[in-house]
Amino acid sequence: MNYIGIDVGKFNHCCAVMNSEGEVLVEPFFFANNSDGFDALLHIIKPFQSSRHMSGLESTGHYGDNLLRFLLANDFQVGIINPISTDAKRKQKIRKTKNDKKDSLTICAVLQSRDYTHMTKNKLSLREGKQLTRYHHDLTASLNQAKNKLQKCIDIVFPEYNSIFATKYSKAYMAVLKECGSAKVIRETHLKHLKKIVSDASHGKINSDYPTRLKESAKTSIGEDNAVMTLEIKQLIASIELLMDQLDIVDRKIEELARTLNSPIFTIPGIGWITGMSILCELGPIDNFSSHTKVIAYTGLDCAVYQSGQYNADKTAITKRGSPHIRLSLYQAALPLCRFNATFNEYYNRKRSEGKSHRCAQGHVVRKLLRVIFKLLTENMSFDSALCK
Structure with missing residues (x-):
């Protein structure tokens, strides 16, 4: 050798x-x-x-x-x-x-x-997947931060703006802010031009009374005439649009890699490409674990032990050791699992009927999910609700 x-x-x-x-x-x-x-x-x-x-x-x-x-x-x-x-x-x-x-x-x-x-080459693909999914999480965090800053600025220059549009961050919503940026500028903008902005952005699909409502609301707005905030709004929108484009490219790449790996994890109803890839890649090769309990411990979802002398704590928090990215993905998966997967929905409701809080029951769902994932990956089998009762 x-x-x-x-x-x-x-x-x-x-x-x-x-x-x-x-x-x-x-x-x-x-x-x-x-x-x-x-x-x-x-x-x-x-x-x-x-x-x-x-x-x-x-x-x-x-x-x-x-x-x-x-x-x-x-x-x-x-x-x-x-x-x-x-x-x-x-x-x-x-x-x-x-x-x-x-x-x-x-x-x-x-x-x-x-x-x-x-x-191996397959393990290398998992490592590349981890880089991709973590980049997705970073972009999502940056996007949320930019959106929060945008809402703060809107609350100052045109607090009534969000009540006009049915959906935040739609193309028309963003186009008006990008062009005008404040209640003062909207008041000074000709209604015909305002209608053109909304129509072009929505391809004529949005209700034609939106520009009129915007104009009327801007006239009575308590928004501050703040040129700095208006400038910040326009630049934040440019950042948000860039981040959304980048996120779309990364998400398509994640889906492409997920289809290549063709893991049994994607056969679980309620697990999407991004969530599934994040869990799969953060776990790494399943042969690193000899049991599902070690998988749960690796993700930091096992309960801590606190014992001293005659005292032994009945209730303790989870250890939260290991990657926070996999815990985030697992808890994000819990809600759609309970909504679209009868097996996990029944398990969640059973825990709630036992007096568990929503968060505690959600934790039980997440641990059940890890047990299911361990079985699917080790035996290379598709999800079968009959085997997960």
Whole structure:
């Protein structure tokens, strides 16, 4: 068995090759973090690929991502190592030394002890999915923040504005704000031009009395004549439109990746592409867990234990350890699950009839969902309500 250890750096990586007996087959050497460097690496380590081998690198930041994809594309077996394991192996030596060349040999030793996570192309897709879904959450948070700021500005310059439109953030709603920005400007805008703004934005579908109502409301508005707020409104709308376009592109990419993965999680009624991908990718490979209880603990949805002496708390909060993104997605999934999925709806109502609060019953639904997901993924089966009673 040959072990190919690579110490990752920003500009240069260091590689060494060792066999099962601890004999160094290739002394540590540096190669650049570019195509020429990768080609040079491949030329040196290719002969060791034909026999049993395992290459490995530490999971430290993003500097090794391109190298990881390169190794997988060239059919190398790759293990991802926790830096804690490398550090523990390094501390076993009497003499305290750390440099890139020695670290590449240390990584070989860690690979030999099998203390790594085997990376595959499918697992890499899950990692890319995690980046996408987290970016979706970031864009959504930025969009909500921009919308909240917009509403604050509207409350100052035209507080009656929202009562005119049936739907916030419709094309007509945004177009009028983008063009005018305040009650004062709407009062000064000719009604014919106001009608054109609304008609063009809605493609003539919106009720024609909206511009008239806007004009009348603007005349009696208590809104402040604030040029700064008007400018901020126009710029916030530009930001909101940009964020909505970006979110649409990201969501389409998530759906495309979800269809490629074709996971059983998407057979659960009430689980959409984005929510399902977020849960799936935050969990990672299901073979990392030996039971559903470990999945629940990993997501931080297990109840904390508080015991001291003779005292043992009957009620404790959840631990909230691990990724907050997966808890957000799970709780967001709970409501549509109870609405569109008879199995989860019945379970929620049963918990409510037992005297549980809405939030507590929702937590039970989320934990049931994780148990169901664990079964579907481990057995690679589609959702069947008859098996989830």
